[in-house]
Amino acid sequence: MKLKKSNIVLALAAAFAINGCGSEEDEKSAGISFPEDTPPSISIESAKLVNEPGDSVLDSSVRLSLSKAAKEEVTLSYEVTAITASSGLDFEAIAGEITIPIGSLSSTISFKVLPDGLDEEDETFLISISDPKNATLKTGFTESIITIRNTDPTPSAGFVTDVASVTEDTGLFSVELEIDTASGKDIHLRDPQK
Numbered sequence: 001m002k003l004k005k006s007n008i009v010l011a012l013a014a015a016f017a018i019n020g021c022g023s024e025e026d027e028k029s030a031g032i033s034f035p036e037d038t039p040p041s042i043s044i045e046s047a048k049l050v051n052e053p054g055d056s057v058l059d060s061s062v063r064l065s066l067s068k069a070a071k072e073e074v075t076l077s078y079e080v081t082a083i084t085a086s087s088g089l090d091f092e093a094i095a096g097e098i099t100i101p102i103g104s105l106s107s108t109i110s111f112k113v114l115p116d117g118l119d120e121e122d123e124t125f126l127i128s129i130s131d132p133k134n135a136t137l138k139t140g141f142t143e144s145i146i147t148i149r150n151t152d153p154t155p156s157a158g159f160v161t162d163v164a165s166v167t168e169d170t171g172l173f174s175v176e177l178e179i180d181t182a183s184g185k186d187i188h189l190r191d192p193q194k
Contacts, residue, residue: 037071039072039134039135039136040066040067040068040069040070040074040135040136041066041067041135041136041138042064042065042066042067042074042076042129042132042135042136042137042138043064043065043067043137043138043141043142044062044063044064044065044109044127044128044129044141044142044143044144045062045063045065045144046141046143046144046145047144047145047146047147048060048062048144048145048146048147049146049147049149050113050146050147050148050149051148051149051151052090052113052115052116052148052149052150052151053113053114053115053151054115054151055115056115057092057112057113057114057115058112058113058114059110059112060110060111060112060113060146061108061109061110061111062108062109062111062127062144062146063106063107064076064098064106064107064108064109064129065105065106066100066104066105066106066135067138068105069103069104069105070100070101070102070103070104070105070134070135071102071134072102072134073099073100073101073102073134074099074100074132074133074134074135075097075098075099075100075132075133075134076097076098076129076130076131076132076133076135077095077096077097077129077130077131078095078096078097078098078109078127078128078129078130079095079127079128079130080093080094080095080111080125080126080127081125081126081127081128082125082126083123083124083125083126083145084121084123084124084125085123085124085125085146085148086123087125088114089114089116090113090114090116090123090125090148091111091112091113091114091125091146091148092111092112092114093109093110093111093112093125093127100135109127111127111146113148119150120150121150122147122148122149122150123147123148123150124145124146124148125145125146125148126143126144126145126146127143127144127146128142128143128144129142129143130142
C-alpha cells in the first residue's frame with residue numbers, strides 16, 4: 001500500500017500529540033524538571049523616625065512586607081536592641097514572634113515611645129527579624145533602626161537672684177545659677193564679656 005506524503009505528515013503529527021500527553025511523573029523520569037513554587041521573601045522597613053511625645057505614651061510600629069501573598073502561614077522571630085535609647089525610659093518593646101496569616105502581604109511589629117521631659121540628642125534602637133518559616137529573608141532588609149527625635153525645649157539658664165551684696169574683703173564669691181527645665185545634655189555657660 002502506498003501512502004501519500006500528506007498522510008505521512010498527519011500521522012507523525014498525531015504521534016507527537018499523543019506523546020505530549022504523558023503524565024508529569026513520566027516527564028520527571030525522562031529528566032525534565034519543573035520550577036518549584038518559591039516561598040515569598042519578607043522584609044522590614046529599614047528606618048523609622050518617630051517624634052518623642054510631649055506628655056503621653058505614643059504607640060507606633062514598623063512594617064513587615066511579603067513579596068507575594070503567603071500560601072501558608074508565615075512565622076518569624078524578632079529581637080529588640082537598645083543603641084542610644086534606653087529600654088523602659090525612652091521606649092518599650094520586647095522580643096517575640098509574629099505570625100502573618102495565609103493570603104496576607106504585610107504585618108507590623110509594635111512598640112511604645114515614652115516621654116522623658118529631657119532636652120537631649122535624638123536616640124535610637126534596633127529591631128531585627130530572623131528565623132522565618134514558609135518565607136525567606138530579603139537580603140539587606142532584616143533590620144530597622146528606629147530614631148526617636150527629641151522634641152523637648154532647650155532649657156534657659158539664669159542667676160538665682162538678680163542682686164547679690166558682698167563686702168570688699170570677701171575674697172572669692174560665688175553666684176548661683178539655675179536652668180528652668182531638666183536637661184539630658186551637659187550645659188556650658190560662658191561670660192559674654194569674654
